[in-house]
Amino acid sequence: MKRELLKFGVFAILVLLAPLLFSGGYLMNVLVFVGINTMLAIGLNLLLGNAGQISLGHAGFFGMGAYISGILTATYAWNPWFAMPLAAVVVGLLAFLIGFPILKLKGHYLAMATLGLGIIVFIVFNETVDLTGGPSGLSGIPNLTMGSVTFDSDVKNYYLIWGFTLMIVLFAVNLANSRVGRALRAVHDSEVAAKVLGVNTSLLKVQIFTLSAVISSLAGSLYAHTMTFVAPASFGFNFSVELLTMVVIGGLGSVYGSFLGAALLTLLPEFLRAAHDYDIIIYGGLLMLMVMFMPGGLVRGVPDLFRKLFRRGKESGHA
Amino acid sequence: MLEISRITQIFGGVTALEDVSFAVKKGNITGVIGPNGAGKTTLFNIITGIYTQTSGTVFLEGKDISGLPPEKLARKGLVRTFQNIELFGQMTVRENVMVGMHTKSSCGMLSCALKTPWSVSEEHRIREGAVRWLEFAGITDLADVTSGNLPFGKGRLLEIARALAVEPTIMLMDEPAAGLNSQETLALGLLIKQIRDMGITVVLVEHDMELVMDICDRIVVLNLGRKLAEGTPREIQENTEVIAAYLGEDD
Numbered sequence: 001m002k003r004e005l006l007k008f009g010v011f012a013i014l015v016l017l018a019p020l021l022f023s024g025g026y027l028m029n030v031l032v033f034v035g036i037n038t039m040l041a042i043g044l045n046l047l048l049g050n051a052g053q054i055s056l057g058h059a060g061f062f063g064m065g066a067y068i069s070g071i072l073t074a075t076y077a078w079n080p081w082f083a084m085p086l087a088a089v090v091v092g093l094l095a096f097l098i099g100f101p102i103l104k105l106k107g108h109y110l111a112m113a114t115l116g117l118g119i120i121v122f123i124v125f126n127e128t129v130d131l132t133g134g135p136s137g138l139s140g141i142p143n144l145t146m147g148s149v150t151f152d153s154d155v156k157n158y159y160l161i162w163g164f165t166l167m168i169v170l171f172a173v174n175l176a177n178s179r180v181g182r183a184l185r186a187v188h189d190s191e192v193a194a195k196v197l198g199v200n201t202s203l204l205k206v207q208i209f210t211l212s213a214v215i216s217s218l219a220g221s222l223y224a225h226t227m228t229f230v231a232p233a234s235f236g237f238n239f240s241v242e243l244l245t246m247v248v249i250g251g252l253g254s255v256y257g258s259f260l261g262a263a264l265l266t267l268l269p270e271f272l273r274a275a276h277d278y279d280i281i282i283y284g285g286l287l288m289l290m291v292m293f294m295p296g297g298l299v300r301g302v303p304d305l306f307r308k309l310f311r312r313g314k315e316s317g318h319a
Numbered sequence: 320m321l322e323i324s325r326i327t328q329i330f331g332g333v334t335a336l337e338d339v340s341f342a343v344k345k346g347n348i349t350g351v352i353g354p355n356g357a358g359k360t361t362l363f364n365i366i367t368g369i370y371t372q373t374s375g376t377v378f379l380e381g382k383d384i385s386g387l388p389p390e391k392l393a394r395k396g397l398v399r400t401f402q403n404i405e406l407f408g409q410m411t412v413r414e415n416v417m418v419g420m421h422t423k424s425s426c427g428m429l430s431c432a433l434k435t436p437w438s439v440s441e442e443h444r445i446r447e448g449a450v451r452w453l454e455f456a457g458i459t460d461l462a463d464v465t466s467g468n469l470p471f472g473k474g475r476l477l478e479i480a481r482a483l484a485v486e487p488t489i490m491l492m493d494e495p496a497a498g499l500n501s502q503e504t505l506a507l508g509l510l511i512k513q514i515r516d517m518g519i520t521v522v523l524v525e526h527d528m529e530l531v532m533d534i535c536d537r538i539v540v541l542n543l544g545r546k547l548a549e550g551t552p553r554e555i556q557e558n559t560e561v562i563a564a565y566l567g568e569d570d
Contacts, residue, residue: 171432174432185407186418189407190406192369192389197398
């Protein structure tokens with residue numbers, strides 16, 4: 001437990017100090033996205049890494065959070081601080097109701113059902129033009145404010161987003177090391193044994209699906225208020241797959257792995273811009289290599305790699 | 320304690336169990352034996368809520384428990400172990416037993432994630448409770464090993480420790496000696512007797528006749544989905560029908 005607290009402390013300090021190192025405007029903007037994607041990856045990882053249930057529709061929950069918050073504030077002039085929790089409650093309620101039937105499905109069938117859910121949500125964003133602005137998007141969403149501070153610059157947004165992200169990290173770490181976290185992992189390893197020991201697995205799966213959707217919705221609302229503009233293209237099937245990739249690349253079931261996956265997949269395309277037209281090939285190639293040689297994700301693969309290198313170094317030192 | 324009343328199970332035209340009835344006395348070790356395909360595991364799956372029977376009733380302490388899901392049965396004090404041990408392979412031995420204490424704790428998702436003082440003290444209680452069951456099964460030294468890496472015999476002990484953590488009143492064991500060597504089987508026999516002496520009623524399906532005859536107070540024999548005989552180990556050993564079923568009829 002003490003070790004978990006130490007890890008979190010180091011992580012939080014790094015997060016707080018990062019702006020001092022990368023004060024350049026553009027990178028700060030990218031780091032804001034790393035924060036949002038970290039929240040999303042942690043949310044999805046609770047479901048996929050802990051409970052072993054897949055979702056290909058999480059971009060839909062992300063989008064709903066963004067749109068509900070955006071519409072209430074831009075069109076109906078609500079205070080964003082009221083719009084965000086309302087969006088989370090609505091999305092949570094929806095996930096809870098949908099969760100009961102679809103989480104009875106397993107494996108490929110669950111993937112298909114959540115995929116369908118994501119697609120339906122995406123179509124709604126595009127077609128309800130009066131409400132969402134359709135394919136051209138919704139603009140004029142206000143920034144969040146706190147007292148006299150308006151979160152309208154990259155640095156301010158960085159601290160806003162990462163404040164929330166750190167809370168989600170702590171929340172997820174606590175959950176993973178608790179009675180509920182153990183029950184979730186038990187469902188993953190042997191659902192029948194978990195049931196026999198008294199774990200109400202169907203309810204637990206719906207609960208974690210709901211929590212995961214609520215975290216996605218919160219990330220969506222924050223995204224809307226920092227970008228001040230949302231369009232359906234950000235919430236399509238592609239993004240659901242990207243989230244899944246972050247979770248797998250980072251490390252299934254690991255909170256800090258989710259951060260690594262989110263950071264890699266958000267930063268890599270930026271760095272690969274230099275490679276012009278070849279960036280997508282390098283990107284795809286890297287992902288393939290990662291999955292082949294680090295099936296446990298970055299969070300387990302990188303320490304292993306160092307251990308191997310270190311050992312080899314020592315052996316050659318003796319020779 | 321546990322009463323099986325006229326259980327019939329039909330799987331798409333195949334009758335796996337036909338009109339099986341017997342009663343298990345409190346504080347006894349009851350063995351269910353029979354040749355392969357007799358319906359022993361099917362019967363276990365019905366009692367423990369994994370299958371729902373075609374007809375018939377299961378009573379636990381006089382109450383109808385037919386059709387209740389396993390998670391509800393656990394809260395009523397009925398647990399089971401599996402023939403091919405079902406461990407949580409990616410979790411440590413200790414964590415496996417801690418999951419066994421799920422019904423004896425109640426902290427919810429939010430309380431756990433926010434680490435309320437109450438959830439912290441409950442976590443302590445779970446951790447201490449787990450130690451007790453690890454000691455009982457004699458696997459304390461393996462507490463921090465990932466359970467997927469355990470040798471089969473130790474895995475069996477872990478599964479028993481985990482089931483005991485539920486603090487059951489009745490425990491069903493599906494072939495507990497399967498895959499164990501003779502020494503491990505001997506130790507298992509002693510452990511099962513110890514479990515009975517704690518006041519837990521034990522029902523087991525088993526092929527190891529030496530073990531069954533040694534530890535069981537009562538034995539029920541199934542053959543081809545029907546109850547063939549019931550009695551003390553001595554009575555069963557002398558029952559000509561049982562001998563015929565096992566050795567084949569001599570015309």
